[in-house]
Amino acid sequence: MEAISAVRADRWLWAVRLYKTRSLASAACKAGHVRINGQSCKPARSVRPGDLFQALAGGINRTVKVLAVLENRVGAKRVPDFLEDLTPPSEYEKPREKTFAPIAQRPKGTGRPTKKDRRALGSFFGLDE
Numbered sequence: 001m002e003a004i005s006a007v008r009a010d011r012w013l014w015a016v017r018l019y020k021t022r023s024l025a026s027a028a029c030k031a032g033h034v035r036i037n038g039q040s041c042k043p044a045r046s047v048r049p050g051d052l053f054q055a056l057a058g059g060i061n062r063t064v065k066v067l068a069v070l071e072n073r074v075g076a077k078r079v080p081d082f083l084e085d086l087t088p089p090s091e092y093e094k095p096r097e098k099t100f101a102p103i104a105q106r107p108k109g110t111g112r113p114t115k116k117d118r119r120a121l122g123s124f125f126g127l128d129e
Helices: 009-015 022-031 076-081 115-124
Strands: 034-036 052-057 060-066 083-085
Antiparallel strands (some): 052 060, 060 083
């Protein structure tokens, strides 16, 4: 059996579990969220050991170095054999989901809104007629 010298970028990103599906990895490459050695790449770009990936995955800008190439997906415990994670710790501290403050909030205990309150809320949300 021959050793693999190069593999597609989208396949490698999926195999080392940076993206959940290969189609998501391919879409990220097409959208410009994946860079290899500082250059944006297409999904079919060849990946070789020593390449440096910068990929936006899950709201985190991951930076990884390719240690070995593989074609099939591996278990999570085997992933460190194929990549070296160079992502700064500050990236992992970023919140994954942005929280939004409520737009209109009524004080607790004021009861049901009056007709005047409902009209004000309706005009605020563009529901007035």
